[in-house]
Amino acid sequence: MKFLHAADIHLDSPLSGLHARADLPADIIAHCTRRAFSAMVDLALAEDVAFVVIAGDLYDGNWKDFSTGLFFAAEMQRLDRPCFLLRGNHDARSVITRSLRAPTNVREFSSRTCETIQLPELGVALHGHSFPNRAVPEDLSAGYRDAVPGMLNIGVLHTSAEDPGEHETYAPCQVESLRLKGYDYWALGHIHARRILSERPWIVFPGNLQGRHARESGPKGCSLVTVEDGQVVAVEHRSVDVLRWAMLDVDAEGADVAMLTERIAQATAAAVAAADDRPLLARLSLAGATALHGRLVGDTDQLAAECRAAAIEAGGALWVEAVRVRTRPLRVAADDALLPLRAAFDAGLDDEDLARGVLADMQAIREKLPAVAQADLDLPTDAGALGALATDAWEIVAAAIAAADPRT
Template sequence: MLSFIHAADIHLDSPLRGLERYEGAPVDAIRNASRRALENLVDYSISEAIPLLVISGDVYDGEWKDYQTGLFFAKQMVRLRDAGTRVVMIHGNHDAQSIISKKLHLPDNVRVLSSRKPESFDIGELGVTVHGQSFPKQAVTENIVRNYPPAIPGRFNIGLLHTALGGAEGHANYAPCTLHDLKSMGYQYWALGHVHDYKELNAEPPVLFCGTLQGRHIHETGAKGCVRVDVDESGEVSHSFIPLDVMRWAQVELDATDAANSDEICERLGDMLLPEIDNAEDRLLAVRVFITGTCPAHAELMRDEHALLNALRAKVMDTAFEQVWLEKVKLKTHAPVDLDALRDAPTPQGALLRTLEAAREDADQLPELNPDVQNLLDKLKAEGIPVPDIEDPAERAALLADVQDLLVPFIASAKESEA
């Protein structure tokens, strides 16, 4: 019987820049989350008497700010050594050999596989051989699996690889390869890193992304942790996902259809959050709310999004959701107007809408507004505020869509007043 843990993408002390700009953000809890998650991993390994931990890259998020990051990791490895746990790891694109200049000695239970070429490390007492290669540089664009050593007969062969495989959304295509490449090596388990979601890509042999140990931002939602692998006497492999994160990120949709005002929207918030709170199981929960639907409240919402965000935060506090932090509110509501009729009408309001829609396709359709727009962009840049590129068709279309959503309820009400 063999048990081991597959972990990756710890991103220890990830800087999480910009958190201070968010009102009420639990900055300390979020910044320390990667350390607490690593402690959870070590606690679990010790409590379950797991003899082997394999880590498939990106222990660190980049060059250390100081030695405290490396010292913290070394301390956790000492805890594992004292409990009798071996650790075999590789470096990925974030902690490649060329990126981390500061070095610290790790305890002798930790083996970091070579960055010069693929390497095999045999653990005789466990009957295991681990194969892999650390990244020598950030951008490893060649298929390094083709040079991995062959499987060792009579051993349980584990392959470590930091890769996007054939490509994954939001992840650079490092160490590209195919599922066929991995299966052809004859290993009994492939422990992959780089993609931050738990994914089983193949059953026999198991090929898995364990995902990141702790979600770091709103695009890394849901449970995060490691994979526990158990091999019975017959060689049959089973595995299970073990959540180890200390906080969760979630994106939820609040249906504001027919809501008359922001108070009604606040009242709908509590019921919508309950399932996410239950899923978080007493963890800190950071939530981004998308408010959708056609409603009379649209004009009020668009007029002051900041007031709406804080009204919703007050509702969260009033409902005693102490572990919930509303990270951001995104408005995707619409005014209850006949947009086609408004656009086609021979009125100044209709002409404005037609101009805005034409400008989505062609920036030259805004000649009269260009000086004012450029003046505004210059002021924003002077304040250090990121500005959209209005020459980029996608950014321009998104910006003008927001402008239209903001204007529609006001020009619609103006038309009604004229009538």
């Protein structure tokens, strides 16, 4: 027997940060979460699974219209086998106000208490508790029922578990407490990166089905679980994403133009090779001290084009979502003539009122941006970071002055 464990599907959730991009083909970015869900159903049919478990956040929030629910109903009809659905923080009972009658093969876990659903013909008992509200600060697993003797017991839970803070905290629990329940498999949801917290018993976050922004990079999909003689014998990740995100981290330390171009090409080729023939959205990040610093800051379009050209050469399809230039200029020798100017520059940094004002202005800029953009904004938040940024700024100014024609 096999079953499929998925979570964090976020149907009809858009890809982040791409609204103003005219160079992205519509068929590449349109309906990614729907297409990934359809691919998951294709996998379930191809593997002839006995049932599917969705451990929360099937939806991304309240439906904009009924097409989201109608799509899910059509896919469930195509699945034509049981699907056990648990609500998470994004699709809690209090969040989703529109509704359609559930397809006949879909069983939703109660949001009032832990519910146990037994499948005697398969020798399986599933235990789950849907979120009644978006905010669930308590450990729901504490109320899960005892394992049913003689059955394969599966706990379905939407939780941040012992996450150190990368994700919002919902229904937190301890791995050891889950082990003590005596279940054979814990089907978890909420953490978008695939994680196996334990193999005895299996405690698994499958990750989300489709990456939606640059921080959700790498293969995305679900877990295919194989059971023999009432025991879980294999848990395999199966990728069903239709578009993949990649982080291209390139070291520009000491590089000239030819060296940097080659390093970008190598990083791009590696990402294309790992993409399993999927189109790629990539974020290019450059770091290190280089004489090219000023040029790189002002020519991100050139860098993006180099990535695309390298991807074409590698036989892949890649678009650059963003370029992050975190290089720094090479230190230039001190010029006695510039020492008074440098002293005035440093004196400005020593003015606490001025520094506080600059940081406040930067915080105001940050607060005007969406949460996803805020996380990627590389602006200083304290005096130390502001000083480091100012030092880089001085090096750029000094380098420009040194390179200027003395006759001008």
